[in-house]
Amino acid sequence: MDLSEKVSRYGIEASYIDGTGRVHTIDEQTFHRVLDALGQAPALAAPxxxxxxxxxxxxxxxxxxxxxxxxxxxxxxxxxxxxxxxxxxxxxxxxxxxxxxxxxxxxxxxxxxxxxxERAYEGAFDRRWLLAVQLYGVRSRGNWGIGDFSDLQDVMRWAAGLGAAGVGLNPLHALFDDEAEDCSPYSPNSRLFLNSIYIDVAALPELPERFADENRAEIERLQNSELVDYAGVAALKQRGLKLAFTQFKTRTTLRRKASFDAFRRERGRTLSRFACFEALRKTYRAAWWEWPEPWRQPDDNALAEFRRGEVADDIAFTEFVQWCAHEQLQACAALGDDLNLPVGLYLDIAVGVKSGGFDAWNEQAAISRRLSVGAPPDQLNTAGQDWGLAGFNTAGLEARSFMPFRDVLAASMRYAGAVRLDHVLGLNRIYVVPSGFPPDSGAYIRMPFEAMLASVAIESVAHRCIMIGEDLGTVPDGFREKLADWAVWSYRVMIFERGEGGAFNAAENYPAHALVTFSTHDLPTFAGWRSGHDIALKQALHIDPGESLAGREHAVRELDRLLDGAGGFDAVLACLAQTPSRLLGVATEDLLGVMDQANVPGTINQHPNWRRKLPVPLHDWDRDIDIGGLAEALRSRIVSH
Incomplete structure (x- = not known):
């Protein structure tokens, strides 16, 4: 059997064309490294x-x-x-x-x-708009130096008052709570659980009032810091949560005790495993594949015995923390219903997980920890990308009847009226880089596209939740049409919606079943884009910006031509509001004129990714945002209550 037959048998593509037009052909070494990392027999019969x-x-x-x-x-x-x-x-x-x-x-x-x-859930509204917020960056009088779920409720009320359909957020997935500085929401420990740093600890009825008074100086320091001090916030919140848990065990109400017990029953084995995993991780301080036996595999009998040991209280604490996060996020979802928001929360689902995290340990057949999801070279990233995330593999998903993927969808959809699946191209094929290989030496693995879309439709209809696919990058022919056939919406970013000669696409050329926005968290804000600030920043960081200043100046002229010379962000919104697309995302940073983008891909500590707070506290948004201009720009998308 020659190499081309081997790769076909195992769902690995023999060659691919990258975003620069170059053809890459897989070699024997790459094939065997990928196959060894998958650890699989050939896939089962087609679903x-x-x-x-x-x-x-x-x-x-x-x-x-x-x-x-x-x-x-x-x-x-x-x-x-x-x-x-x-x-x-x-x-x-x-x-x-x-x-x-x-x-x-x-x-x-x-x-x-x-x-x-036959199709995913399509929503019961016409053309509306969403407010997009980096929750961590929200400043308020009540939070402890990072935006929290109580702030989210206030943001939802503010947006609803302006006629929005909901509020969009980055992933709320669980990270490593004892490694708070590793704060990227797209590098989760688990996509099945929530990031505890967003809990409003002060709102927990079990927290003694004295706690905030005793820690007033630290709270004020964290509130006044220019950037989010993740380590400081996490340390303070962990102390508060542990004190609340101690009180909960002896002094809570019967209603709250019953609610906690119901949550544990509902989440069942998965919650118990997650809590045990966290205790094991903090006990051994090593990657789970280096733990002693029997902990390298999630053995429920062994874990049941582990729960009865000296870490029993730590395990119950993790479950308590997840319950607190769930209760507060569920309250946000309920508020969306009370405010008659047709979307409520619009949440994001990351493309993969950290290989050393819970999901990779819990689903070892379905998630390949020795393969990192990424992207081949393109115009913006000429060396290719390795995102350091483990993703699903075909044989493992099929062996588990696609439940690991469905569980990930359900974990976010239970709170949301719409979700965005990051890198939706991965439902069809996924680019993987074997451990130790450079990003441009990876390979594509074919995924069971129809089965993945069917899984999306099942969960979307069950939760009455719209699915939006982040379909940016090099999109294969027919891919978007296939998504549309299953009612999976497109994600259109104005910066990229350009045609011949760099002209921006007219409003009428956008699809109806799509979310349209000017930019994303990985791209410049409007103010940063228009001024070329992002190009200068990348050059200072010795990163190829993928665009020259002259090219940007040309792009700005083309945008002004589309907008008939009106160069402000309100004019951009007015243009996007005229598209047939059913949802329009409006970034809070753009309403406040923020220059820096939330994340600069390819950087870790060179730029304060996911750390920058909004310049204006929530209670002053009405003063610093041109509410009248916003309402006028979005007039066709505002529905009064």
Whole structure:
């Protein structure tokens, strides 16, 4: 078997064209490193996807499986739900979900069977706008130096008063709470749990009032710092949370005790594993694959014994913290309903996880820790990108009936009316870099695209949550059309929406099922873009900006031409408000004229990524933001209550 046959058999692409037009051909060394990292046999038979309006009827199912002499359909626990022997005796429908099919035709067959809605949830509103906020950067009188979930409620009320449909946030995934300075929301410990740093600890009824008084000087120091002092905030909040937990164990109300118990039951084994993982991580202070046996695998019997040991209180504390985060974020979601916001919260889902984190430990078959998700070279990143994140692999997902992916979606969708899936191109194929290889020496792995979209549709409909795919970069032919067929929305960034000669696309050329915005957290703000500040910053950091100042000046002239000479941000919003796109994202930084972008890709400590606070406290937004100009620009998208 030659190399081209080998790579095809394992779903690895033999070659690809990068964003600069260069052809890369995979070699034997890369193939074997990728295959070894996957640790997999060839993928199972292609998943069978059945799209239907309300579950599949038995007659239809029997017809679709008529090529098999006999078959069984099993649930996630490997229990037989239906077989060819008795299928015609049933008149029920097979509900939306992922199943396992085992059967015999000419040979044995085993495959995932996915029964999915015909389309994802599409929302029940017309053209509206969202306020996009970096929650950590919100200044307020009440927070402890970082925006929190109580601030989020105030932001939602402020946005609702201006006719917004909701508030958009970066990922709220759990990070490593004892490594607070590693603060990128896109490098999570787990996408199944929440970042505890956003808890408003002062709002917990168990926290003694004296705590804030005793720590007033530290709170004021953290509030007045120019950048978020993550280490200081985390230390203070951990002390407060531990004191609240101590009080909770002996002095809480019956209602709160019942709520905590219900949360633990609902999240079940996954929450227990997460809490145990955190205790183990802090015990051994090493990557989980270097832990002693039996902890290198999540063995529930061993973990049950571990829970009864000397770290029992630490484990319960982690569960308490997650419950506090859930309660406060759930209150934000409920507020969205009370305010009649058609979206409420718009949350982001990161493309992968830290290899040393909980998700990679908990789903070792489905997540490849020795492969890092990234991107091949393109015009902006000529050396390629290695994001340092572990992603899903095909065989592992199929073996688990795609539940790890569905669980990730559900973890964010339970709070949101819309979510954005970072790097949605990864549903079709994903670029991976083996450990120790440079970013331009990776390979593409094919993903079961139809099955991934079917999983999206199941969770989207179940949670009544719109799915927006971050489809930037080199998009394959037909990809966006495939997303649209499943009602997955596009994500259109005005900076990139340009045609021949660099002219900006007219408003009418944007798609309807899309979220449109001027920029993103990884790109310059409007003020930074217009002035070329981002180019000067990257040059000072010895990073290729991918664009010259002359090129930027040309782009600014082209934008002014589109806007008939009106160069302000209100004119940009007025233009974007005329697009058919159903959602328009408005960044708070642009309303406040902030020059620096939230994150400069390719930097770690050279730039204060994810640390910069907004220059104006929340209670002064009405004073410093041109409310009248904003309302006029967005007039066609504002619905009065």
């Amino acid at each position: 069978i996807v059945i799209r239907c309006a309300d579950g599949v009827e038995m007659d239809d199912l029997v017809t679709r499986l008529s090529h098999l002499r006999e078959w069984q359909i099993l649930d996630a626990d490997d229990r037989v739900m239906l077989s060819s022997a008795d299928a015609r005796q049933h008149d029920a429908r097979l509900a939306f979900g992922t199943y396992r099919l085992r059967g015999h035709g000419g040979e044995a067959v085993e495959a995932s069977l996915i029964v999915a809605p």
